[in-house]
């Protein structure tokens with residue numbers, strides 16, 4: 001179902017999000033369906049020409065009706081509030097999916113108008129393509145080297161904002177092999193429409209081969225190459241870099257945080273990039 005990735009998830013995060021969507025929709029139907037039925041029924045039954053319907057112009061209060069119209073919506077609001085609270089913790093994008101497994105680290109950097117993905121442990125980088133082994137949790141730290149962007153891979157999970165001078169985080173897992181579409185969903189100007197990428201969820205062997213392919217690129221993402229890449233460009237083809245300038249991700253955050261240390265990533269981040 002290529003047209004409805006949110007309704008056809010391939011990972012536990014997107015699946016849980018869909019569960020909540022279905023549950024909330026179903027529970028709201030308890031009010032919505034009777035309202036639509038009654039809207040049609042009352043219109044026909046109490047039409048001016050129907051002399052059989054009871055005419056009660058002085059009616060103004062009836063306890064059973066009050067109890068029904070207040071208690072049912074109140075119960076639904078309580079139910080929705082409880083489930084949103086529960087799922088907000090369950091789906092916290094900063095929470096590791098499986099604390100017993102070391103996640104694959106990826107750093108996502110939004111640029112005008114492409115996504116740069118850095119794999120600090122593999123020391124590679126790639127523009128507009130993401131790869132991950134199936135069944136391995138992926139921890140994506142996200143920032144922007146331009147205006148606010150937002151990262152989403154609908155088959156795997158919901159969107160997280162990318163902001164200059166700040167770091168956000170998204171933990172995902174693909175439990176089936178496949179190629180999943182992702183993009184920026186925060187309007188950012190001229191090249192926004194084409195700021196898309198494919199995510200390849202692969203077997204461990206295929207992923208290792210993918211890393212090897214990047215390592216053969218023969219072109220390293222040093223400071224000068226990065227500055228050239230960061231300039232606005234559109235419909236940028238997939239590009240591999242066989243090396244990455246150490247600490248690049250933190251430097252991009254530092255560039256926009258103007259020395260405001262509270263907004264800098266903390267120790268865990270510094271350790272993974274050094």
Ligand SMILES: [Cu+2]
Pocket residue numbers: 163166
């Ligand atoms: Cu922010």
